[in-house]
Amino acid sequence: MIKTENLSKEYASGTKALENLSIHVEGGEIFGFLGPNGAGKSTTIKILTTLSHPSSGVAWVNGYNVITEPNKVRGSIGYVAQEAGVDYFLTGRENLVLQGRMYRMDKRAINSRVGELLELFELKDNADALVSTYSGGMRRKLDIATALIHNPRIIFLDEPTLGLDPHSRSSLWDYIRILNKELKVTIFLTTHYLDEADKLSNRIGILHKGSMKIVDTPEALKDSIKGDSVNFSLKGKVKEKAIAILKSNSIVKDILCEDEHVRVYVNNGSEAITGLIKLLTQHNIEVTSLSISRPTLDDVYLKYSGASFKEGDGGGDSNPWWAQWAKKGWGKNWKGGEESKEGGQEGQEEGKSEGGDWQKWAASNEQGASSGEQGAWSEEDKKSWWNPEQSEDESQNQAVRSEKTEDAADIVESSVISPDNEGNNGNKEEPWKKWQNSGNQDWQGGGEDWQKWANAGATVSTVPEADQLAVSSKQEADEKSEVRSQKTEDLETPAVVSQVDGIKAEEPWKKWDKGGSKV
Amino acid sequence: MWALFTIVQPLIWLLIFGQLFKNMASLPGFPSGRYMDFFMPGAIIMTVLFGTSWSGVSLLREINFGTVEKMLVTPVSRIAIVMSRVIHAAVTVIFQCLIILIIALIFGVKVSGFSGALLSLVIVFLLSVGFSGISNGLAIWLKREEPLVVIGNMMTLPLMFFSSAMVPKSFMPEWIRVITMINPIDYAVEATRSFYSGVITSEAVLFQIVFLIIFALASVSWATEMFINQGE
Structure with a gap:
């Protein structure tokens, strides 16, 4: 029913969404199509539903070539997108009739089919109410009903139960089973709910970075663990x-x-x-x-996609373009929040206009705090929101994460060390104050110093990573001292601090550094 | 209710500009008649611009709702999708213009000839199709509401000033006059003005209409092209 051969898709931006994807979906089956955000699921569906052209490769749907016979493909498939594509300002019945007319069905055929579908999806009582009064579950049902108006042999369901309550979900599952078993409709299903794929699908394919990692029955996949x-x-x-x-x-x-x-x-x-x-x-x-x-399907998924859902590989081509666009900015912010260096530079710019090192510091801290928050938020929701260009970002993503874990290590470290620090200085905050004071003499220059500080902080914070990576401790020590001496050379102010702080010279930066990301 | 507002706006323009530039009519070189009469075609064309230049915004809303995608997976012809949007915008604007025309006549704006007034609606239709086509194409291209509105503004207001809608051509500096030669708004204003002054058949009017037809066709085919490639 669906067959693709070496399907590839490269977007104009250079992002490779699909690489030599070959799928074969038999007639009458429910095919569960899984993969992290950005794996290329939506791109695949777009190609199969003729909304997008592949860069290379061939695809047949219902025996029709999607590139050369798009209208025949369109006439034989139903598509339920992530966003319920029903018109809110029409009634349920009007939506169905409109959809029927798009397929040039004649009036009588439309009317009888609309009756059938309203019956099947139990929408009869609300058929003549505006869709804007419908519940989320009812909209979904109506959406699926409109996709079935012309008796398609295949329907594509793109995350059909997204955002539905458990009750609506399970009733939707029943409908999907009825469609498949009784109406013999082949179903191509993408979902993020592994239990859903497990329960519904005859076979599951796991897509990762644009190519199919494995295709098998849910049982066989679980047994492979x-x-x-x-x-x-x-x-x-x-x-x-x-x-x-x-x-x-x-x-x-x-x-x-x-x-x-x-x-x-x-x-x-x-x-x-x-x-x-x-x-x-x-x-x-x-x-x-x-x-x-x-073993659950989660284990299988983790094994073949090489990532949990949470990690994703950058998320997003499953998002509509507007979300992608909107979120690009967030992604940048998020990274900025994590990388102290970048945060520092931003802070400095801000400081220059506002004057006063203290203000600068406060501003940077505040900024760090807010972007840190954003970071936390993005980390959680990256699955659905965060969307940089995919291929490159895997590595960046990982880099940021490793920095994060390392941050956590740092926090522990500094909290252990800080009493010691207090002993030395009497006051934990003193190093900053000193630095503030010296900076105040010339706030422009101070700003520059301060940026160096930020840079230095960033350099230092990479050292524990070396630690984690089990680089020999000597080498590490060398690096550390190198960094420190470099700082002393570069800056006058830190020299004061390092005298005060003695061996813990890097502490204040770290604290400053953490000031943002800790919050 | 909403339709009422869209009609009130051009009437306010007519009133404000009519008062603001009242004395311009007494300047030497100004065509005879009151400024209000001179500006009437401008008010009509303004209605067209404001009524169609943001028609892409509703397309964006529908794209976000997913209704457009749903349409695109059906065998419906892409030109039909564009035409439905564009004609919807044009017909709405024609009704608005008709009402404005009637109100303006009641308030004593001079329009000589009933047929001229009706023929001006053809101009309104062509220009509406052209501009809403551009707006829809831009909507798919830009994919966001804000830049669409900004470009819509940038497109309409300067083009309005680069036409003889408010100021007769003889008052314009040379370089603006050059721009008017490629400005569809100017052609529409000029054609409407000759219709209102009773000149229905002239070579100039014919040329202006042909220009507007080409403009409308080009814009619709561009928008269709954008629709076809929207998945990329």
């Missing part, structure tokens, strides 16, 4: 013994421990369980509790 996990809680401190015993058993594929819980991976949990208990009791190990869990 380690298998079931059997979780034991053991009585007494017998963990090591238990592990040794379990390891000797050939059906055990892997063992993980958390405190006194032992997690054992086996092929078939329910079959293995009695044997495992027997084995443990034979060696006088008492099992206090026991559970088996099946």
